Amino acid sequence: MLPSKHNIISGLNDSEDYFIVNLLSGNADIIGQRKYEEFQSGNFTDTDELIEKGYLSDYEHEKHIYTKKYLDFIDNRESDEVQVFFVPWYSCNFACSYCYQDEYQSPPSQITTDIIDAFFIYLGEKLADKRKYITIFGGEPLLTGGLHKEIIRYLISEATLRKIDIALVTNGYNTLNYIDILKLGQIREVQVTLDGTAEVHNKRRFLRDKSATFQQISDGVDALLANHIPVNLRMVIDRENIENLPGLARYARDKGWTSSAYFKTQLGRNYELHHCQKANMKLYSRLELYKDLYGLIKKYPEILDFHKPAFSISKFLFEHGELPDPLFDACPACKTEWAFDYTGAIYPCTATVGKSEERLGTYYPSISMDNKKVCDWEERDVLSIKECANCSLQLACGGGCGSVAKNQHGYVQAPDCRPAKDLMRLGISLYQNL
Ligand code: SF4
Numbered sequence: 217m218l219p220s221k222h223n224i225i226s227g228l229n230d231s232e233d234y235f236i237v238n239l240l241s242g243n244a245d246i247i248g249q250r251k252y253e254e255f256q257s258g259n260f261t262d263t264d265e266l267i268e269k270g271y272l273s274d275y276e277h278e279k280h281i282y283t284k285k286y287l288d289f290i291d292n293r294e295s296d297e298v299q300v301f302f303v304p305w306y307s308c309n310f311a312c313s314y315c316y317q318d319e320y321q322s323p324p325s326q327i328t329t330d331i332i333d334a335f336f337i338y339l340g341e342k343l344a345d346k347r348k349y350i351t352i353f354g355g356e357p358l359l360t361g362g363l364h365k366e367i368i369r370y371l372i373s374e375a376t377l378r379k380i381d382i383a384l385v386t387n388g389y390n391t392l393n394y395i396d397i398l399k400l401g402q403i404r405e406v407q408v409t410l411d412g413t414a415e416v417h418n419k420r421r422f423l424r425d426k427s428a429t430f431q432q433i434s435d436g437v438d439a440l441l442a443n444h445i446p447v448n449l450r451m452v453i454d455r456e457n458i459e460n461l462p463g464l465a466r467y468a469r470d471k472g473w474t475s476s477a478y479f480k481t482q483l484g485r486n487y488e489l490h491h492c493q494k495a496n497m498k499l500y501s502r503l504e505l506y507k508d509l510y511g512l513i514k515k516y517p518e519i520l521d522f523h524k525p526a527f528s529i530s531k532f533l534f535e536h537g538e539l540p541d542p543l544f545d546a547c548p549a550c551k552t553e554w555a556f557d558y559t560g561a562i563y564p565c566t567a568t569v570g571k572s573e574e575r576l577g578t579y580y581p582s583i584s585m586d587n588k589k590v591c592d593w594e595e596r597d598v599l600s601i602k603e604c605a606n607c608s609l610q611l612a613c614g615g616g617c618g619s620v621a622k623n624q625h626g627y628v629q630a631p632d633c634r635p636a637k638d639l640m641r642l643g644i645s646l647y648q649n650l
Pocket residue numbers: 546547548549553564565566567568616617618619620
């Protein structure tokens with residue numbers, strides 16, 4: 217019997233203890249110095265429990281379990297719901313200080329109901345047997361003006377006819393103008409972004425003429441919640457605004473948002489997915505962000521009433537009392553995610569939509585698909601990325617994001633390493649003491 221290659225072992229933050237997590241066997245424990253040293257030396261005093269929990273295993277047995285769980289993962293994904301992004305235009309009424317889409321040229325063509333009809337025909341033909349929902353994305357989907365409103369109304373009513381749920385990703389500025397249209401659909405959620413309280417937010421997310429946007433967005437959130445339309449409030453974080461997180465958490469609490477069943481939150485990391493902001497010192501790496509979040513939450517625990525960060529598998533473990541299933545693939549592109557835009561083009565996912573070199577095919581005016589490119593995305597997982605083969609973190613990391621990997625390495629079957637062990641150090645320490 218040898219230590220499993222899926223053991224993740226590390227010291228906890230602010231503690232003398234260690235943790236051991238094994239996502240293949242589904243076990244996690246806090247261990248002391250003595251046990252930790254046994255794993256370091258490979259000499260074990262009592263092996264029964266370690267074998268039972270899969271921390272010690274023989275190679276053939278572990279390989280058998282791995283294959284079985286991988287096949288379960290693929291089976292489950294087959295029946296998963298598909299998220300279909302639709303971009304009706306790339307234009308936006310904001311000029312955010314950090315926008316990655318500012319480099320995109322909007323193709324000059326304009327959306328028509330024929331294009332939307334073609335989109336629904338494609339879904340009906342190619343994704344007929346899949347559960348699915350549509351996320352309307354941009355640019356900014358909720359723009360003022362007759363054409364914009366008519367197109368969004370048409371999209372939502374056509375989806376509703378087919379009993380397909382809608383989600384929207386919007387800056388939230390025109391929510392009030394769209395409430396009546398939103399009430400026509402099965403709206404799963406509206407994602408709205410506030411980057412802090414008024415002063416901080418207005419310095420980062422403003423209209424093209426530089427006017428402030430905070431109050432109008434906040435009023436829109438009130439209106440959505442009053443109409444029982446679920447809100448997913450996102451805060452995009454970098455070094456410039458992280459200190460304002462407790463302030464936004466208090467604002468959301470004082471508005472009564474955090475006590476609404478229709479309210480949830482997410483934190484977005486501002487990072488260099490599209491064009492190079494690497495020289496920009498205000499951006500965080502994933503680990504740096506979580507380190508600062510850990511410190512901030514220790515100081516202002518009320519942040520947790522607003523948002524509980526995942527810290528890899530840590531939040532799941534403490535909320536469910538068990539580990540999540542092994543993650544053989546973290547990237548849903550071309551599997552349970554696709555993106556369509558108004559030019560008739562199809563892309564792997566939201567991070568790639570609008571980039572001409574990432575285009576996979578078309579749904580309008582005719583249907584076409586580059587199957588070789590699609591296969592490349594479809595086949596990407598921790599078994600196909602050679603760097604992942606001997607990585608103990610593979611079932612927590614899942615190989616990361618295909619788009620980030622491609623941007624870094626030039627091809628899809630490349631790793632986007634996630635600091636899963638260090639995130640667990642922080643997260644298990646944080647959540648075990650709550
Ligand atoms: S490429 Fe990245 S952003 Fe796109 S689906 Fe995969 S993980 Fe998500």
